[in-house]
Amino acid sequence: MLVKYNAINNNGLSWMGSPRAIAFDAKGMQQKLTAVDKPCFVVQDFNGRIGFTNEGDLSTKNKGLKVLAVAHPLTANQLGDASFCEDYKLKYAYKTGAMANGIASEELVIAMAKANLLGSFGAAGLVPARVLQAINRIQGAIPTKSYAFNLIHSPNEEALEEGAVRLFLENKVRVVEASAYLKLTPHIVHYRVAGLTRDIEGNVVVNNKVIAKISRTEVAAHFMKAPPKAMLDQLLKEGKITSLQAELANQVPMADDITVEADSGGHTDNRPLVALLPSIIRLRNEMEKKYNYAIKIRVGAAGGIATPESALGAFMMGAAYVVTGSVNQACVEAGTSEHVKNLLAQVSSTDVMMAPASDMFEMGVELQVLKRGTLFGPRAKKLYEYYNRYQSIDDIPTKEREKLEKQVFKQPLEKVWEACIQFFQERDPKQIERAENNEHRKMALIFRWYLGLSSNWANAGTTDRKTDYQIWCGPAMGAFNDWTKNTPLAKPENRYAADVAEQIMEGAAYLYRIQSLKMQGLTMPAEWESYAPKTSEKMAMMMG
Numbered sequence: 001m002l003v004k005y006n007a008i009n010n011n012g013l014s015w016m017g018s019p020r021a022i023a024f025d026a027k028g029m030q031q032k033l034t035a036v037d038k039p040c041f042v043v044q045d046f047n048g049r050i051g052f053t054n055e056g057d058l059s060t061k062n063k064g065l066k067v068l069a070v071a072h073p074l075t076a077n078q079l080g081d082a083s084f085c086e087d088y089k090l091k092y093a094y095k096t097g098a099m100a101n102g103i104a105s106e107e108l109v110i111a112m113a114k115a116n117l118l119g120s121f122g123a124a125g126l127v128p129a130r131v132l133q134a135i136n137r138i139q140g141a142i143p144t145k146s147y148a149f150n151l152i153h154s155p156n157e158e159a160l161e162e163g164a165v166r167l168f169l170e171n172k173v174r175v176v177e178a179s180a181y182l183k184l185t186p187h188i189v190h191y192r193v194a195g196l197t198r199d200i201e202g203n204v205v206v207n208n209k210v211i212a213k214i215s216r217t218e219v220a221a222h223f224m225k226a227p228p229k230a231m232l233d234q235l236l237k238e239g240k241i242t243s244l245q246a247e248l249a250n251q252v253p254m255a256d257d258i259t260v261e262a263d264s265g266g267h268t269d270n271r272p273l274v275a276l277l278p279s280i281i282r283l284r285n286e287m288e289k290k291y292n293y294a295i296k297i298r299v300g301a302a303g304g305i306a307t308p309e310s311a312l313g314a315f316m317m318g319a320a321y322v323v324t325g326s327v328n329q330a331c332v333e334a335g336t337s338e339h340v341k342n343l344l345a346q347v348s349s350t351d352v353m354m355a356p357a358s359d360m361f362e363m364g365v366e367l368q369v370l371k372r373g374t375l376f377g378p379r380a381k382k383l384y385e386y387y388n389r390y391q392s393i394d395d396i397p398t399k400e401r402e403k404l405e406k407q408v409f410k411q412p413l414e415k416v417w418e419a420c421i422q423f424f425q426e427r428d429p430k431q432i433e434r435a436e437n438n439e440h441r442k443m444a445l446i447f448r449w450y451l452g453l454s455s456n457w458a459n460a461g462t463t464d465r466k467t468d469y470q471i472w473c474g475p476a477m478g479a480f481n482d483w484t485k486n487t488p489l490a491k492p493e494n495r496y497a498a499d500v501a502e503q504i505m506e507g508a509a510y511l512y513r514i515q516s517l518k519m520q521g522l523t524m525p526a527e528w529e530s531y532a533p534k535t536s537e538k539m540a541m542m543m544g
C-alpha cells in the first residue's frame with residue numbers, strides 16, 4: 001500500500017461523491033495532493049483501500065466512505081499576512097532583502113516587481129550619484145509597482161545615511177528597508193516623519209513606509225513605537241519636518257514591518273529563527289497593547305530561508321512575510337560576477353564563517369561570508385587582530401608588515417593610505433580629518449580599504465584578486481543547493497529571483513498540505529513528502 005494510516009480516527013467524518021473521483025494509484029494520488037487550490041480528502045473504501053480525492057462532500061452523518069484525513073485548500077498567496085500583500089500590492093508575502101553595493105541590483109528589483117513581488121535595492125556602500133541612478137532606473141521601469149531601497153545605518157559615515165534620506169525624500173522613494181540600526185537616528189526619523197500627512201477624516205497617512213530589519217529585541221522596540229520627542233524637536237528646529245508632522249509622529253510606530261533577521265548572510269547575530277521570531281512577535285504584541293496605534297506592525301522572518309521547508313516553518317511560527325537574501329546573490333539578476341555565482345552553486349551550509357565587517361570594523365562587528373574558495377575570511381580576521389594589538393601601522397613588526405603588504409595589500413601601506421584619502425574625499429572627507437592625528441584610526445581606514453574593496457573585487461570578478469573575494473553568504477545558500485541538487489535550478493544560469501520565490505512559495509503551500517496530512521496520521525512515500533523545483537516557463541525557455 002502506497003499510503004499508510006496509523007492514527008485513532010476521531011474526526012467523525014464521512015465522504016460522499018463519485019467513486020471515479022478517488023485516485024488509488026501513485027500518479028493520481030500525487031495529482032490530488034498537488035492541487036492545493038482544492039481540498040484533499042483521504043478516504044478509505046469498503047475494501048480498506050486508501051485513496052485521495054479533491055471532490056465530493058463531507059458529512060458528519062456516517063453516510064458514505066470513511067474519511068481518514070482532510071487538507072483544506074491553501075495556495076501560496078495565502079501564506080503570511082494578507083495585509084502585507086495588500087499594502088505593497090504583492091502576489092506573495094515574500095520579499096528579497098537588500099544586498100550592498102548594488103548586488104541586489106536594479107535588474108533584481110525590477111524582475112521582482114514585474115512578478116508582483118517586493119525587492120529591495122542594495123544601496124548600502126554606493127555613492128549618492130549611483131543610488132540616484134538606481135532610483136531613476138527603477139522608477140522608470142516599474143512606475144506603478146512596489147519596490148524598496150535599503151537605508152543602512154552608517155555610524156562611521158553618517159553623511160552617507162543623511163544623504164540617502166535626502167535622496168529618498170527628494171525622489172519619493174516610498175519604502176525603505178532600514179537595517180544595521182542599534183537605535184533610532186535623526187535620519188531614519190526624518191524619512192519616516194517627513195512622509196506623514198492627515199486625511200480629511202483626520203487619520204494619519206503614512207506615505208513613507210519603513211521595513212526595519214533587526215536581530216535584537218531592544219532594537220526592535222525602538223521601531224515599534226513613536227520616535228523620541230527630543231529628536232522630533234530637533235528635526236522641527238532644523239525645518240526638516242512640520243509641526244503637524246511632529247504631532248502625527250506620536251500616533252504611529254516608526255516601522256510598518258519588522259523583519260526578524262536570524263542567522264543570515266551579511267550582518268547577523270547568528271541567532272536561530274526558531275528562538276528569535278517568537279520573542280519578537282511577543283514583544284510586538286506587548287507593544288501593540290501598550291501603545292494601541294491604528295497601524296498594526298507586522299513581523300516577518302529572514303535568515304536561513306531558501307527552501308519551501310524553511311519558508312513554511314517561518315509562516316507557521318507566525319511570520320507575516322519571509323525575506324530571502326543569500327540565494328538571490330546566486331541568481332542571474334544579481335550584481336555580482338559569474339565566478340561568485342558559480343562558487344555559490346557549490347557551497348554547503350557549513351561553508352560559511354564570520355569575519356570583520358568593513359562598515360563597523362572598529363566596533364568589532366562581524367558579518368557572515370563564504371569560506372570556501374576564498375581566503376578573505378581568515379585574512380580579514382588577521383587584520384582585526386592587528387588592529388587590536390597595535391596602535392599604529394608603524395607598530396606592526398617589520399616582518400609581519402612586509403607579509404601583509406605582499407600578500408594582502410599587494411602594495412606598501414602608505415600607498416594604501418593615499419588611496420584612502422582619495423576615496424574618502426568624495427564620500428565623507430570628515431573621515432580623513434578624524435584620522436589625521438589619530439594613528440589607530442588611520443590604521444582602521446587602511447584595513448577597511450581591503451575590507452571594502454574585497455567585495456568590489458568579488459562583484460566585478462577581478463581575476464587577480466580571486467583569493468580575496470569577500471562574498472556575503474549565510475547557511476541558506478547551502479540549503480538551497482541541497483534542495484535544487486540534480487534539478488535545473490542547480491545551475492546558476494537557471495536561477496531567476498522571481499522564479500526562485502515562486503518555487504519556494506509554491507513548495508511551502510504544498511508542504512503545508514503534506515505536514516497537515518502527516519499530523520493526521522498519514523504516512524506517504526518519501527518522495528511525495530518533499531517538493532522538487534518545477535521547470536518554470538522561463539527556465540524552459542532558457543534551456544531551449
Ligand SMILES: Cc1cc2nc3c(=O)[nH]c(=O)nc-3n(C[C@H](O)[C@H](O)[C@H](O)COP(=O)(O)O)c2cc1C
Binds near residue numbers: 099305475
Ligand atoms: C550578499 C549579501 C549582501 C547583503 N547586504 C545587505 C545590505 O546591504 N543591507 C541589508 O539590510 N541586508 C543585507 N544583506 C542581508 C539580506 O538583505 C537578507 O536580510 C539576508 O541575507 C537574509 O538571510 P539569508 O542570507 O539567510 O537568506 C545582505 C545579504 C547578502 C547575502
